[in-house]
Amino acid sequence: MIDAADAFDVWWGWPPPVLDPAGPYAHSVTVLAWALFALGVIVTAIVALAVFVAVAGPPRWKARLGGEKAILILGVGFPAVVLTGLLVWGLTLTASLTDPITGREPRIRVTAHMWWWDVEYLDAAGRVVRRDANELHLPVGRPVVLELGSADVIHSFWVPNLSGKEDMIPGRTNLLKVQADRPGRFGGICAEYCGGPHALMGYVTVAHLPADYDRWLAGGNVSSGPANPQHVPGAMPASARRTPAGQGTADPKAAPQDGEALFVAHGCAACHRVAGTQANGLAGPDLTHVGSRLTLGAGILPNNRGTLQGWITDAQALKPGNRMPAYGNIPAADIAAIALWLEAQE
Amino acid sequence: MLAIAMAMAAALTTACKPPPPSRHDPDAAAVARGRELVRQTGCGACHAFPDIAWPQGRAGPSLVTFDEHGPIAGVLPNTPANLAAFVRDAPVAKPGSPMPAMPLSPREASDVAAYLHGLADD
Numbered sequence: 502m503i504d505a506a507d508a509f510d511v512w513w514g515w516p517p518p519v520l521d522p523a524g525p526y527a528h529s530v531t532v533l534a535w536a537l538f539a540l541g542v543i544v545t546a547i548v549a550l551a552v553f554v555a556v557a558g559p560p561r562w563k564a565r566l567g568g569e570k571a572i573l574i575l576g577v578g579f580p581a582v583v584l585t586g587l588l589v590w591g592l593t594l595t596a597s598l599t600d601p602i603t604g605r606e607p608r609i610r611v612t613a614h615m616w617w618w619d620v621e622y623l624d625a626a627g628r629v630v631r632r633d634a635n636e637l638h639l640p641v642g643r644p645v646v647l648e649l650g651s652a653d654v655i656h657s658f659w660v661p662n663l664s665g666k667e668d669m670i671p672g673r674t675n676l677l678k679v680q681a682d683r684p685g686r687f688g689g690i691c692a693e694y695c696g697g698p699h700a701l702m703g704y705v706t707v708a709h710l711p712a713d714y715d716r717w718l719a720g721g722n723v724s725s726g727p728a729n730p731q732h733v734p735g736a737m738p739a740s741a742r743r744t745p746a747g748q749g750t751a752d753p754k755a756a757p758q759d760g761e762a763l764f765v766a767h768g769c770a771a772c773h774r775v776a777g778t779q780a781n782g783l784a785g786p787d788l789t790h791v792g793s794r795l796t797l798g799a800g801i802l803p804n805n806r807g808t809l810q811g812w813i814t815d816a817q818a819l820k821p822g823n824r825m826p827a828y829g830n831i832p833a834a835d836i837a838a839i840a841l842w843l844e845a846q847e
Numbered sequence: 848m849l850a851i852a853m854a855m856a857a858a859l860t861t862a863c864k865p866p867p868p869s870r871h872d873p874d875a876a877a878v879a880r881g882r883e884l885v886r887q888t889g890c891g892a893c894h895a896f897p898d899i900a901w902p903q904g905r906a907g908p909s910l911v912t913f914d915e916h917g918p919i920a921g922v923l924p925n926t927p928a929n930l931a932a933f934v935r936d937a938p939v940a941k942p943g944s945p946m947p948a949m950p951l952s953p954r955e956a957s958d959v960a961a962y963l964h965g966l967a968d969d
């Protein structure tokens with residue numbers, strides 16, 4: 502069975518990188534967290550000292566501690582000032598995480614589904630420029646506004662290096678600003694229990710230098726940035742991430758053209774969209790760019806020909822309860838042909 | 848001078864050339880690297896391994912009892928070299944094999960073979 506330790510191991514290991522902010526919106530939260538921790542330590546120390554004085558202190562100190570002045574200062578004044586300060590700090594910080602600064606930031610609409618993520622990159626007029634899934638690409642050094650929604654139940658968006666958690670609620674759009682100040686890959690995960698394989702609902706955020714980002718958005722190919730020490734799925738061994746074209750394609754049945762026909766013939770098109778083909782389903786992730794993604798199955802497996810075939814053959818063994826059926830009945834050669842074709846969809 | 852140094856270096860490297868890897872005594876460091884490579888490349892998408900809790904895919908045979916399987920995929924003698932060639936590019940090592948080529952360099956593939964043979968020895 503999959504326990505939480507395995508699932509977390511898939512993303513970051515334990516604990517999640519909450520104390521390693523990679524951008525201002527995570528940084529401000531980290532500073533607040535440390536401030537709370539420090540205040541907690543100070544207050545605990547004061548209380549311990551007061552208890553010590555009350556029990557074992559000299560009589561003169563005891564009398565002072567029990568006096569009206571001490572109670573007004575320590576018991577009323579101090580908490581009122583500190584708590585009010587923290588309240589104002591916390592509320593302004595929370596507001597700063599969500600409201601757009603200029604309204605001109607790039608916008609990305611992320612819609613959660615049980616148990617994957619639909620991702621749409623919007624232009625200034627709100628039209629969809631690029632549709633993808635289970636992966637979020639950002640330009641480094643500028644805030645991006647995420648329009649978070651859900652297609653079914655409540656989920657929660659969380660990339661610990663970039664921001665706090667934000668609920669994704671059906672019928673509502675919650676805005677969240679994120680910004681990455683260094684290129685790299687950051688793991689994300691659904692942070693609100695949403696049933697079934699919730700623990701296997703992740704994604705990878707890839708922060709690009711601005712020029713790379715523009716190229717990527719326009720459909721170009723860019724390297725996915727330096728893999729940071731953080732382990733995210735898709736961090737592949739040193740050799741080629743992808744099986745070199747030509748390797749292992751001796752089988753003439755495995756020609757990519759067949760893949761498209763087989764994809765439709767076996768009913769995959771009913772649930773998946775691949776732009777430019779007759780595949781137009783919406784029940785599963787858009788596969789138009791599946792070949793360029795780092796991961797499969799919503800952030801849980803590295804993406805290569807092998808994992809692609811393994812996923813198509815028996816997605817239920819890998820992610821029990823997810824909404825894609827297992828296809829043990831399709832001949833292995835057909836699955837290989839479909840995988841070869843999908844791998845070319847970048 | 849340079850020639851002598853080069854000759855010495857050459858002599859040293861031949862002297863230190865490791866013995867050909869044996870399937871019964873895999874190098875522990877190679878086994879550890881191989882295990883990590885198996886995890887990272889996602890072999891678990893199709894196979895179950897005894898020391899990898901998840902994923903345990905079912906598109907390929909379980910490798911929990913790999914030591915009892917005999918020849919690799921039923922045909923290739925179970926040597927380190929054959930196993931490395933098979934896990935890297937199965938359709939070439941065994942024409943018609945349904946296992947796809949995997950993104951491993953030849954050196955990584957021999958680490959993976961060491962890991963698999965390490966399993967077999969338990």
Ligand SMILES: [Cu+2]
Nearest residue numbers: 691693695699
């Ligand atoms: Cu969830």
